[in-house]
Amino acid sequence: xxxxxxxxxxxxxxxxxxxxxxxxxxxxxxxxxxxxxxxxxxxxxxxxxxxxxxxxxxxxxxxxxxxxxxxxxxxxxxxxxxxxxxxxxxxxxxxxxxxxxxxxxxxxxxxx
Amino acid sequence: xxxxxxxxxxxxxxxxxxxxxxxxxxxxxxxxxxxxxxxxxxxxxxxxxxxxxxxxxxxxxxxxxxxxxxxxxxxxxxxxxxxxxxxxxxxxxxxxxxxxxxxxxxxxxxxxxxxxxxxxxxxxxxxxxxxxxxxxxxxxxxxxxxxxxxxxxxxxxxxxxxxxxxxxxxxxxxxxxxxxxxxxxxxxxxxxxxxxxxxxxxxxxxxxxxxxxxxxxxxxxxxxxxxxxxxxxxxxxxxxxxxxxxxxxxxxxxxxxxxxxxxxxxxxxxxxxxxxxxxxxxxxxxxxxxxxxxxxxxxxxxxxxxxxxxxxxxxxxxxxxxxxxxxxxxxxxxxxxxxxxxxxxxxxxxxxxxxxxxxxxxxxxxxxxxxxxxxxxxxxxxxxxxxxxxxxxxxxxxxxxxxxxxxxxxxxxxxxxxxxxxxxxxxxxxxxxxxxxxxxxxxxxxxxxxxxxxxxxxxxxxxxxxxxxxxxxxxxxxxxxxxxxxxxxxxxxxxxxxxxxxxxxxxxxxxxxxxxxxxxxxxx
Numbered sequence: 099x100x101x102x103x104x105x106x107x108x109x110x111x112x113x114x115x116x117x118x119x120x121x122x123x124x125x126x127x128x129x130x131x132x133x134x135x136x137x138x139x140x141x142x143x144x145x146x147x148x149x150x151x152x153x154x155x156x157x158x159x160x161x162x163x164x165x166x167x168x169x170x171x172x173x174x175x176x177x178x179x180x181x182x183x184x185x186x187x188x189x190x191x192x193x194x195x196x197x198x199x200x201x202x203x204x205x206x207x208x209x210x
Numbered sequence: 211x212x213x214x215x216x217x218x219x220x221x222x223x224x225x226x227x228x229x230x231x232x233x234x235x236x237x238x239x240x241x242x243x244x245x246x247x248x249x250x251x252x253x254x255x256x257x258x259x260x261x262x263x264x265x266x267x268x269x270x271x272x273x274x275x276x277x278x279x280x281x282x283x284x285x286x287x288x289x290x291x292x293x294x295x296x297x298x299x300x301x302x303x304x305x306x307x308x309x310x311x312x313x314x315x316x317x318x319x320x321x322x323x324x325x326x327x328x329x330x331x332x333x334x335x336x337x338x339x340x341x342x343x344x345x346x347x348x349x350x351x352x353x354x355x356x357x358x359x360x361x362x363x364x365x366x367x368x369x370x371x372x373x374x375x376x377x378x379x380x381x382x383x384x385x386x387x388x389x390x391x392x393x394x395x396x397x398x399x400x401x402x403x404x405x406x407x408x409x410x411x412x413x414x415x416x417x418x419x420x421x422x423x424x425x426x427x428x429x430x431x432x433x434x435x436x437x438x439x440x441x442x443x444x445x446x447x448x449x450x451x452x453x454x455x456x457x458x459x460x461x462x463x464x465x466x467x468x469x470x471x472x473x474x475x476x477x478x479x480x481x482x483x484x485x486x487x488x489x490x491x492x493x494x495x496x497x498x499x500x501x502x503x504x505x506x507x508x509x510x511x512x513x514x515x516x517x518x519x520x521x522x523x524x525x526x527x528x529x530x531x532x533x534x535x536x537x538x539x540x541x542x543x544x545x546x547x548x549x550x551x552x553x554x555x556x557x558x559x560x561x562x563x564x565x566x567x568x569x570x571x572x573x574x575x576x577x578x579x580x581x582x583x584x585x586x587x588x589x590x591x592x593x594x595x596x597x598x599x600x601x602x603x604x605x606x607x608x609x610x611x612x613x614x615x616x617x618x619x620x621x622x623x624x625x626x627x628x629x630x631x632x633x634x635x636x637x638x639x640x641x642x643x644x645x646x647x648x649x650x651x652x653x654x655x656x657x658x659x660x661x662x663x664x665x666x667x668x669x670x671x672x673x674x675x676x677x678x679x680x681x682x683x684x685x686x687x688x689x690x691x692x693x694x695x696x697x698x699x700x701x702x703x704x705x706x707x708x709x710x711x712x713x714x715x716x717x718x719x720x721x722x723x724x725x726x727x728x729x730x731x732x733x734x
Contacts, residue, residue, distance in 0.1 A: 121250070140254045168249050
């Protein structure tokens with residue numbers, strides 16, 4: 099099994115799962131999706147995007163120039179979606195296990 | 211100035227900001243700037259716009275520095291290769307440091323008979339410092355505080371670099387530094403480990419124990435094969451340059467097979483992991499044979515180092531174009547190119563490594579052309595002890611100017627042919643020796659210095675392997691303070707003994723002074 103996605107990579111893939119986005123839109127989407135927990139730095143964003151692109155998890159999807167500024171769009175690949183799903187499934191099974199045991203813990207406390 | 215700022219439009223200010231950001235891009239390598247520079251600037255300006263900011267945030271340059279330098283590092287070895295090499299080298303570093311500590315620095319079974327002195331507390335040398343730093347690094351990695359581990363390893367590099375100069379500066383009475391080859395091995399391994407983040411999901415501790423065992427086996431092998439002038443193993447792990455060269459060549463060949471099988475990551479990681487061994491090998495040449503006109507180190511190290519660089523770079527491409535990540539689309543043209551590059555690199559590495567190892571084996575390391583201090587010491591302070599040295603009349607241990615230590619064993623033989631009373635000469639000599647050894651006056655440092663000073667132009671010749679007599683000593687261009695001191699000790703002892711015989715009214719011709727010296731850590 100591959101190494102789990104890092105924190106930044108997880109949120110970038112999550113942001114792109116909502117649709118193709120340019121750099122700053124990814125940053126904003128990651129912040130929104132994480133309820134303000136994550137604030138990606140632009141330098142980190144492009145370092146991680148480059149790695150994700152080499153791994154085939156994201157793809158560049160056109161550029162446009164607005165007010166003399168380059169906006170490069172990225173989109174999730176099928177592999178990227180698969181990878182995000184696998185990671186999410188893993189997280190979900192962890193959450194399920196913890197919740198179920200915590201429920202048991204509360205019940206036991208209640209009985210005592 | 212304020213007025214200008216007030217009149218400047220937002221667009222003007224953003225242009226200024228863009229200029230600042232573009233300046234920061236210089237941290238990145240050029241290909242990265244070309245590929246992502248504009249997109250990064252665009253994102254940064256979008257963000258500044260969105261937050262009504264017209265200047266860089268304080269300290270923001272640090273993000274550029276960190277990311278840019280990492281991008282530069284990625285060009286040499288991508289992150290996953292560095293991480294894999296860091297994993298290998300952290301476990302290897304700890305394992306080898308542990309074994310070195312036990313068998314070299316501590317050696318609880320050693321009674322110091324070979325002339326070594328416990329100069330660093332209960333230890334022979336400063337090895338425990340390095341071992342402790344490696345262990346701190348391993349523990350930091352295991353508990354997820356790798357930044358502490360990085361600092362520990364950088365400190366160990368600093369210690370390795372500073373040990374020798376510090377020792378020269380402080381001139382402690384004994385030799386506490388480690389073998390320069392071991393120091394090079396440790397420092398190089400630490401530097402490469404610092405560049406990555408070890409994977410703690412691999413069984414690091416078990417690997418470290420494995421490495422320690424391997425090093426112990428190597429040490430036992432060394433005990434059986436390479437013996438120095440004191441009869442103890444020499445240059446732990448790196449004692450035999452030819453064998454080390456073969457090890458490096460073998461590792462390169464294995465890496466090449468990995469690369470051919472398209473396991474680019476293990477290939478590149480293995481190559482990076484071999485670098486410390488190659489560096490230790492290089493240190494062997496520099497530390498012990500650098501006066502040698504045949505540049506053996508160039509012959510051996512060049513193909514090895516070239517091979518490593520070529521293969522790391524090409525494997526980088528192979529890794530970059532997918533490595534072992536399954537199933538995603540990789541541009542076929544790109545894959546072909548990296549395949550070609552590996553195809554070119556593999557023969558170079560195999561040929562280079564083998565040629566290097568062959569050269570190393572073929573060269574007669576023991577017999578360089580010019581003056582070789584290693585050869586000098588080998589011929590003057592090596593080999594099994596002669597019979598008399600097992601029952602010497604005196605055994606004295608002293609420190610050389612550069613910190614090494616020597617033991618001189620002296621025997622007095624009665625050569626008088628006359629009747630019993632003539633033996634007085636030998637008895638006097640023995641008594642003088644015993645007395646001088648007991649109160650330490652025989653090898654008084656000041657006295658020796660004076661003896662050297664009285665005769666500053668003392669020059670000698672040494673016949674090298676090729677039968678050429680080489681002049682050495684002060685003023686010849688072949689000057690070695692340890693050799694000067696070493697010879698002065700013998701000469702001073704001899705003259706003291708003979709003078710005492712003369713003072714007692716006996717004939718110096720009736721005694722024979724015989725001595726043998728064994729040294730360790732001498733300047734070569």
